[in-house]
Amino acid sequence: MSKPVISVEGLGKRYRLSHEKPHDNLRDSLTHGVRGLMRRLTAPGANARDSEEFWALQDVSFDVAQGDVVGIIGRNGAGKSTLLKILSRITEPTRGRATIRGRVASLLEVGTGFHPELSGRENIYLNGAILGMARVEITRKFDEIVAFAEVERFLDTQVKHYSSGMYVRLAFAVAAHLEPEILILDEVLAVGDADFQRKCLHKMNDVTRRQGRTILFVSHQLASVQQLCNRVIILNRGAISHNTTTAAGIALYSKQQDKIEGAAKTIHYGRELTLLSLQFTSDPVQVFADLHFNFQMKANEGCRIHDLCFLIHNEQNQRVAVADFRQPAKSYELAAGQILSLNGTLRRIALLPGSYQVSFYVRTSLHGEDHQIIQSFEVIQDATAGLMAYPRWDLGTVAMDATFAATVAQGSA
Amino acid sequence: MEPNSPPEIILEAGRANRNYWHDLWRFRELLGFLAWRDIKVRYKQTTLGVLWALIQPAVTLAVFTFIFGKLAGMPSGNAPYPLLVLCGLLPWQLFSAAFSNASGSLVANTHLISKVYFPRLIVPLSSVAVALIDFAVVLVLLAVMCLWWQFTPDWRIIVLPLFIVLTLLTAIGTGLWLTALTVKYRDFRFVVPFLLQVGLFLSPVGFSSTNLPNWRFIYSLNPMVGAIDGFRWCLLRGEPALDPLNLAISIGMAALLLASGIWYFRRTERTFADLI
Known part of the structure; x- marks a missing residue:
């Protein structure tokens, strides 16, 4: 060794x-x-x-x-x-x-040392040198870096005229070619x-x-x-x-996080409602497993809750799902001082591995609508036995639970 | 890189990096790139561009010639007064630009210092390069003026590079002190223009140092006195004559400033990222 x-x-x-x-x-x-x-x-x-x-x-x-x-x-x-x-x-x-x-090469920030007045071409050399690449090395990889960043047409434009996306792409591209x-x-x-x-x-x-x-x-x-x-x-x-x-x-x-966050959060919805706790008890959750949760909400004044939902957001801050807790034909009636407790399960989570933010969407008789990010959970996936996992970026947007039966037989034609 | 002999780096409190000078050499390309960046950016988005390097010395030249040559009537030996002044302005401008660039260099490059490792000496050293460009431009002005007055320097001009080096070393020595101090105490940002203003009058820029016969010895403690006298000696056919003792004092002071500057810089360098 x-x-x-x-x-x-x-x-x-x-x-x-x-x-x-x-x-x-x-x-x-x-x-x-x-x-x-x-x-x-x-x-x-x-x-x-x-x-x-x-x-x-x-x-x-x-x-x-x-x-x-x-x-x-x-x-x-x-x-x-x-x-x-x-x-x-x-x-x-x-x-x-x-x-x-x-x-050692370290990248504590993307685009360290980029100078806005210099062109893309010049910045590739400057940034490369700052990250510890030799001039010959940069020259050798130059075309590859440019192609990777997709900025060919703007190579001789000053970086200050770049869109933020182009800027980041160029900076990443240099860094990605460090060896x-x-x-x-x-x-x-x-x-x-x-x-x-x-x-x-x-x-x-x-x-x-x-x-x-x-x-x-x-x-x-x-x-x-x-x-x-x-x-x-x-x-x-x-x-x-x-x-x-x-x-x-x-x-x-994830366990540690839960303990910390479950304890500390009290969130107010208008004057009338206080969220006492919200916990995902089976976080992190495997793809297609059940996610158990419970929460307590206290009414400071008598009110009626019309809408009560989880809004679930992915890392790109897109809403990917809503869990709806309305009850058919009636609403939650709370008198002052009463506590609403809800135990439940989000079944068979069909989300891709990643971190998800959960916010509560609440609408009451006294107060308009409100939602704030209050909790998060992780979806994880153990490698399937004997199979190599596909990279995250090839997986699409939802998890698909497929069952199949395969047969192999001699073709009749 | 041979896989069997990877460089081993040990990071420990207070441990001087044994490979520092080797690292400095390894990062020499970065030094070049940073200098090149500063030069490229210097006159971007200016209409007059590099002409700015001429305007400032030209105006100072006119004012000094008028005050010291015409009003005070100081002697200039066998050379026309404006030439005498320009030969003083040349090293002074080089010093002043190099010194103020070096002094501000670390704070100006905060984003690099807090995010990437390299021997920090590269930053002040590379910032000096821009001053050399402006210096070269003013040299052209000198050539034009020599043609105008039909004044040809003699063989002594070949020694000029030595005095350019003396000027640069003085600027680097003082610049290292100031830039390292500025990291911790931003007060020193206000000290730099002040020092330059005082220094301009304490150095024999507008007049010849022969006007101070009694105080030459003490006067030479200012290394720029040696540099300016040297410039004049090289460019104005050996006039005024160089006094070896005074020159030695100036060179000694420059060496002392440089050595102590490097010492202080190296001593405080490790804490730059925490303080900046």
């Missing part, structure tokens, strides 16, 4: 949060310095610090083997970006060490139109599988993590909570 490509031992990163104004000007810093000195002279034992320490990462250790594609997931502020910044050498750790064996041994990606696939994203993922996937490249990948889209990665690291408040296989990691992460 060869040495791991990345070994991280006890890595920590501390930031100082200053409670007063940050010292970005000299006078502050001088007066602070003087005041601190005075305080230390007058009261030697006292703690003269006005700033609070904050560990963005603490005691993080893991190894990454060559060819691994590791997804790093965690809530906002869990330390994902800090970790990637340290491994990309943008900032240095406060404690611990990381050993990296191989050429380092270790690639670090931060959330970069979250922008751009869906079709082009797929093309990029596809290209990266392809390159990784074929050439045994190692990838570290931060994303909020569990579906793309599921698709690209073979391992998952879950970060929670700057520490690793799990380092495991993709399927296990995603299941664990």
